[in-house]
Each structure stands twice: as structure tokens, then as C-alpha cells.
Amino acid sequence: MKVLVPLKRVADPDNANKVKVTADGKKVETTGLEWKPNPFDEYAVETALRLTEDGTKPKTRAGEVVVVTFGPKECEITLRAMLATGADRAIRVEAEDDQLDGWLVARALKKLVEQEKPDLVLLGKQAVDGDTNQVGQILAELLGWPMATSAAMIKEDGEALLVGREVDGGVINLKVRLPAVVTVDLRIVAPASVYSKLTKADFKYNEGVRFAPLPAIMQAKKKPMAVLKLADLATDTALRIQYPRFEPPKGRAAGKKVKDVAELVDKLKNEAKVL
Amino acid sequence: MGNILIVAELAEGKVRKGTLSAVTFARTAAAAIGGTFDILVIGQGAAGAAAGVTGFGAAKVLTAEISSCKGYVCEHFAPTVAEIAKGYSVVVATATGFGKDLIPRVAAKLDAGYAADISAVIPEGGALTYRRPMFAGNAYGIAKLTTPIQAVTVRQSEFTAAEPSGGSSPVETVAAQPPSAGADRIEFLSFDQVKSARPELTDARVIVSGGRGVKDKFESTLGPLADLMSAALGATRASCDAGFAPADLQVGQTGKIVAPDLYFAFGISGAIQHLAGMKGSKVIVAVNKDPEAPIFQVADYGLVGDLFTAVPELIAGIKAAR
Numbered sequence: 001m002k003v004l005v006p007l008k009r010v011a012d013p014d015n016a017n018k019v020k021v022t023a024d025g026k027k028v029e030t031t032g033l034e035w036k037p038n039p040f041d042e043y044a045v046e047t048a049l050r051l052t053e054d055g056t057k058p059k060t061r062a063g064e065v066v067v068v069t070f071g072p073k074e075c076e077i078t079l080r081a082m083l084a085t086g087a088d089r090a091i092r093v094e095a096e097d098d099q100l101d102g103w104l105v106a107r108a109l110k111k112l113v114e115q116e117k118p119d120l121v122l123l124g125k126q127a128v129d130g131d132t133n134q135v136g137q138i139l140a141e142l143l144g145w146p147m148a149t150s151a152a153m154i155k156e157d158g159e160a161l162l163v164g165r166e167v168d169g170g171v172i173n174l175k176v177r178l179p180a181v182v183t184v185d186l187r188i189v190a191p192a193s194v195y196s197k198l199t200k201a202d203f204k205y206n207e208g209v210r211f212a213p214l215p216a217i218m219q220a221k222k223k224p225m226a227v228l229k230l231a232d233l234a235t236d237t238a239l240r241i242q243y244p245r246f247e248p249p250k251g252r253a254a255g256k257k258v259k260d261v262a263e264l265v266d267k268l269k270n271e272a273k274v275l
Numbered sequence: 276m277g278n279i280l281i282v283a284e285l286a287e288g289k290v291r292k293g294t295l296s297a298v299t300f301a302r303t304a305a306a307a308i309g310g311t312f313d314i315l316v317i318g319q320g321a322a323g324a325a326a327g328v329t330g331f332g333a334a335k336v337l338t339a340e341i342s343s344c345k346g347y348v349c350e351h352f353a354p355t356v357a358e359i360a361k362g363y364s365v366v367v368a369t370a371t372g373f374g375k376d377l378i379p380r381v382a383a384k385l386d387a388g389y390a391a392d393i394s395a396v397i398p399e400g401g402a403l404t405y406r407r408p409m410f411a412g413n414a415y416g417i418a419k420l421t422t423p424i425q426a427v428t429v430r431q432s433e434f435t436a437a438e439p440s441g442g443s444s445p446v447e448t449v450a451a452q453p454p455s456a457g458a459d460r461i462e463f464l465s466f467d468q469v470k471s472a473r474p475e476l477t478d479a480r481v482i483v484s485g486g487r488g489v490k491d492k493f494e495s496t497l498g499p500l501a502d503l504m505s506a507a508l509g510a511t512r513a514s515c516d517a518g519f520a521p522a523d524l525q526v527g528q529t530g531k532i533v534a535p536d537l538y539f540a541f542g543i544s545g546a547i548q549h550l551a552g553m554k555g556s557k558v559i560v561a562v563n564k565d566p567e568a569p570i571f572q573v574a575d576y577g578l579v580g581d582l583f584t585a586v587p588e589l590i591a592g593i594k595a596a597r
């Protein structure tokens with residue numbers, strides 16, 4: 001199976017409370033925050049690796065995993081990190097973040113999919129900077145491919161994938177024949193969430209994503225990294241969404257500590273009046 | 276100038292309450308652009324469910340029966356929604372799992388810009404702009420869509436459910452369109468439903484939420500307090516991942532976004548991703564044995580202590596105070 005994983009790098013999500021809206025409201029400033037791979041995209045890479053191996057011999061790939069990012073040169077560090085964890089090839093499409101919106105990324109990805117011909121495009125369900133959750137859906141429509149969003153479980157079943165989607169009130173189980181678009185949710189990296197047809201049914205992964213061993217980091221420097229121009233993949237580069245301004249969130253004043261449960265009950269009853 | 280199409284969501288043959296948040300959006304947006312709104316009820320048993328939304332002031336309620344698949348599959352719903360939406364300026368649904376899956380694909384069919392999970396609609400000079408949380412709610416973007424048709428999902432916690440306005444909208448049946456290209460490669464197998472007698476998280480007035488600190492004692496520790504308060508149970512990602520609570524209960528950036536009158540956080544550290552889902556609650560109570568836990572920065576009332584002693588005391592205290 002050949003898997004294409006679009007991956008975005010985002011300002012460190014664990015410090016998202018340090019982003020600043022500039023005084024003129026024109027920009028969200030993320031300076032000082034480290035770049036990290038979008039966590040959902042890291043999970044998509046892990047999922048792609050699990051789908052192209054048997055679990056026990058992670059170095060023998062039964063297929064190919066290609067990662068692609070749209071962004072400036074500095075994104076190559078993130079791509080190299082993914083090559084070190086096991087991806088085979090990387091593609092960077094030269095672009096600045098503010099030149100892009102989800103629609104444009106999806107249009108360009110469509111062209112790239114036509115060139116690369118993967119069996120599966122695996123994306124994160126959302127990039128945690130814009131929190132938009134749209135690229136996978138738009139891409140599926142542009143390609144005329146079936147899609148399954150928010151996947152928490154994927155099992156390869158012959159030429160198809162059995163996918164469990166996390167939705168309100170439970171899990172929808174779908175059978176999807178390739179080629180297809182799948183976006184992944186948090187629990188896709190649980191120990192028994194992803195099985196390729198080579199993986200033994202009782203095999204359990206470690207929770208979370210794998211880390212690159214040092215020799216792999218060295219070897220990753222030799223893995224191929226192609227650089228494309230956005231114009232090679234999209235002629236229409238107009239944005240469908242624009243942000244003329246940004247606003248900071250309303251702050252929430254820190255409350256008070258109560259000394260014991262009796263005081264808490266008293267406050268809830270007489271001050272907050274919520275009992 | 277233009278009209279608004281609301282896509283209603285069905286569950287067990289009824290329109291879900293969440294849809295009423297999209298109605299609240301549509302009332303504001305229609306007034307701002309001088310139009311009206313219609314409601315499309317789509318899915319299995321649409322005609323039977325339509326009566327649930329005829330009293331909200333829609334110019335008409337449309338029903339489209341989808342019989343080509345057994346449950347919700349985007350490829351079978353999107354073509355019909357898109358075909359109908361062609362005559363409107365805005366197509367909107369509530370930002371539930373359903374809306375977030377369907378609306379971007381409908382947008383793609385219509386070449387429509389999409390504003391996801393918005394927290395407010397702001398009329399500006401006869402046009403609409405949309406306020407949407409980004410960076411886990413740590414910044415808000417004021418978004419403008421540049422396309423003739425616009426696609427929107429609205430955050431349920433920010434758009435309070437619409438109240439009926441009286442009257443009775445006429446109901447019209449519309450034909451379903453054939454499924455999308457590629458639909459022959461996707462099959463609905465089953466829906467594993469999490470059943471609970473408690474209110475839904477997004478509807479509840481009170482939420483009793485627990486984190487990793489609650490361990491596997493979720494139901495035995497928090498259940499009695501939830502029942503006493505007629506509350507929904509909530510959880511963190513850590514407790515869902517560990518299997519202590521069903522995944523469906525996760526509150527946060529990537530779980531449910533909630534804003535109840537009262538939110539109890541027991542054994543929850545207060546990670547950014549969790550706060551993003553509950554910061555909008557009116558009153559927040561936190562119990563944590565770590566005085567430095569970030570949850571105390573947003574809690575109106577914080578108690579440093581062991582939740583396993585605090586929760587039973589709280590139950591007794593509330594019973595006595597009532």
C-alpha cells in the first residue's frame with residue numbers, strides 16, 4: 001500500500017496560551033514558540049507506518065509512506081523527523097502560511113495525488129493552529145474518493161479498510177475500498193487501533209507514536225526530499241477565507257481557593273446560587 | 276441579500292437538539308442580510324422528524340429521505356444538500372461530528388468558502404463575518420468568506436438553542452440526489468452506540484467531569500454526584516485513552532465543547548486542550564491535590580485536596596444544603 005500523509009507544522013500546541021494577537025489585530029504572533037508537527041498529523045504518520053508493516057519488523061515496509069508539507073524551508077526539519085521515524089520520502093511545497101487556506105491546500109493536494117497515485121491519503125482530522133477540520137473532506141470531494149473522518153480504528157481487510165469513526169454518541173463502522181481519504185483522531189495511536197493485513201491479530205503496539213532511534217536520524221538525512229512550487233500544483237491560488245483581523249480571548253479571572261468542602265457548598269449555594 | 280439553509284441532524288428518528296443552535300445563527304444572519312431561512316431535514320425517516328422543527332420560523336422545512344445507505348454516510352448525503360444549497364447564500368449546520376464531516380464536503384461541491392466552528396456571526400455592511408476560535412481558543416479570527424455561497428458550522432456552546440417562535444412552517448418533500456462519485460467504495464456497517472440515561476454533555480446544565488486522578492473509579496465516585504445534580508459526566512483525554520471513561524465523554528479542543536452553568540473538574544490538571552472545551556462554563560469548581568495545577572487558574576472555586584474524600588463530602592453537603 002502506498003500512503004500519502006500531508007503534515008503541517010504548528011506552533012507548540014502545549015503552549016498555545018502564549019500566542020499573542022498583535023496590538024493592531026492584524027496577526028497572531030507565535031514567536032518564541034517552538035515548531036512542532038501537528039499532533040494529528042504525527043498520528044497519521046504513525047498510522048501509515050502501522051499500515052505498511054507487520055508490527056514486529058518495523059524496518060521492513062510493505063509499501064511506501066510519503067509525507068508532504070506546504071510551508072517554508074524551515075519545515076524541512078519536521079519532514080526529516082518524520083523520515084527518521086520511518087517515512088520513505090518527503091515532499092515540501094514551497095509556500096508561506098498566510099498564502100494558504102484549507103481549500104488551496106486541498107486543491108494542490110489533488111494535483112499531487114494525481115501525480116503520486118497513492119492508495120490512501122491519511123491526514124490529521126484538524127490542524128490545531130487554525131482548528132478548521134476541512135482539508136480531508138474537500139480533498140475527498142475533489143478526487144471523487146470515499147472518505148472517513150475522525151478515524152479511531154483502522155483494520156486492513158483485503159482491498160478494503162474497516163474504519164471506526166468517533167462521532168457523537170458512539171462509533172460508526174464503515175468499510176472503505178481504496179483509493180480513499182481517511183482523517184485520524186486521537187485514539188488511532190492506541191495499542192490495538194491499527195492493523196495491516198500482515199499484523200497478527202493479538203499484536204499490541206506501544207501507546208502513542210514511535211520515536212526515531214539515533215542511527216535512523218542519521219539515515220534520514222539520505223532519504224529523498226523533493227521541493228515543489230505551489231504554482232506547479234495549483235493555478236487558482238485565491239483564498240476562500242480571509243482574516244482581516246484577530247481578537248484575543250476574553251480572559252477569565254482566576255477564582256478563589258476554598259478551605260474545605262463546607263465552604264465550597266456554602267459558596268455554591270449562597271454566592272454562585274447554582275445548587 | 277440572500278437566504279440561509281440549515282441542515283438538521285437526525286438521531287433515532289428525531290431532529291437533534293444541537294440543530295437549534297444553527298437556527299439561532301440563522302435568525303441573526305437572515306435578519307442581517309435581509310433574507311429568510313429554510314431547514315433541510317435529511318436522512319432516514321426525515322419526513323417523520325420534520326414536525327420537530329416546523330415551529331421555529333423557517334420559511335419552509337424541506338425533507339429529503341436517504342434510502343441508499345443504512346446510516347449516515349457523507350457520500351450519500353452531500354450531493355442532496357449541495358443541490359438544494361445552490362439556491363442559498365449560506366448553508367449552515369451545528370459543529371457536531373455530523374456537521375464537521377458533511378459541511379466541508381458540501382462546500383467543496385459548491386466551491387464555497389467554509390468557516391468552521393464559529394462562535395459568533397457579525398454583520399458588517401450588509402455582509403456577514405464570522406468569529407471563530409483558533410489555537411485552542413487562545414485567539415479569535417474574524418473571518419470573511421470570498422465566495423458567493425458560504426458554508427458555516429456553529430459552535431453549540433456559543434449559540435444557545437433557539438426557542439420555538441410559534442407558527443408552522445410548510446413542509447415540502449425534495450428528491451434525494453444520486454450518491455457522490457466513489458460512494459460505491461464505501462459501506463455503512465454499524466453504529467456502536469454509547470447508551471446513557473444521563474443528559475447529553477452538550478445539553479447538560481451541570482457537568483461532573485473527571486480526569487486521570489479519578490482512575491478507574493469513574494462511575495462509583497462521580498456517578499452518584501452526577502445523579503444528584505442531574506448532570507452529565509465528562510472526562511479528559513487521559514481518562515478516555517486509559518479506558519476509564521467512554522471516548523464519547525471527552526471534553527476539550529478535540530472532544531465536546533461545553534458551557535454549562537456549573538462544571539466540576541475532579542482530578543483534572545487543566546491542560547490547554549482540556550480548557551479549550553470548558554472555559555466558557557459559567558461556574559467552574561476544581562478539586563485537585565496539586566495546588567499548582569493549572570485548572571485553578573480558571574476555576575471560580577478551587578479546593579486543594581483528595582477527590583476521593585471531597586466527592587462524598589460534597590454529596591452529603593449538597594443534600595444537607597437543599
Ligand SMILES: Cc1cc2nc3c(=O)[nH]c(=O)nc-3n(C[C@H](O)[C@H](O)[C@H](O)COP(=O)(O)OP(=O)(O)OC[C@H]3O[C@@H](n4cnc5c(N)ncnc54)[C@H](O)[C@@H]3O)c2cc1C
Pocket residue numbers: 039040128186485486487488489510511512513514525526527528529530531541542543544545546547548549552562563564565568580581582583
Ligand atoms: C492533539 C491533542 C489534543 C488533545 N485534546 C484533548 C481534549 O480534547 N481534551 C482533553 O481533556 N485533553 C486533550 N489532550 C490531552 C491534554 O494535553 C492532557 O494530556 C489531558 O487533558 C490530561 O488529562 P488529565 O488532566 O486527566 O490528566 P493529568 O494531566 O495526568 O492530571 C491528573 C490530575 O489529577 C490530580 N490528581 C491525581 N489524583 C488525585 C486525587 N486523588 N485527588 C485530587 N486530584 C488528584 C493530579 O494532581 C493531576 O493534576 C489533547 C492532547 C493533544 C496532544
Ligand SMILES: Nc1ncnc2c1ncn2[C@@H]1O[C@H](COP(=O)(O)O)[C@@H](O)[C@H]1O
Pocket residue numbers: 005006007008009038040041068069070071100102105122123124125126127128130131132133134135136
Ligand atoms: N500546510 C499544510 N501542509 C500539509 N498538510 C496540511 C497543511 N494544512 C493542512 N494540512 C493537512 O490537513 C489536515 C486538516 O487540516 P485543517 O483542515 O486545516 O484543520 C491536517 O491535519 C494536515 O494533514
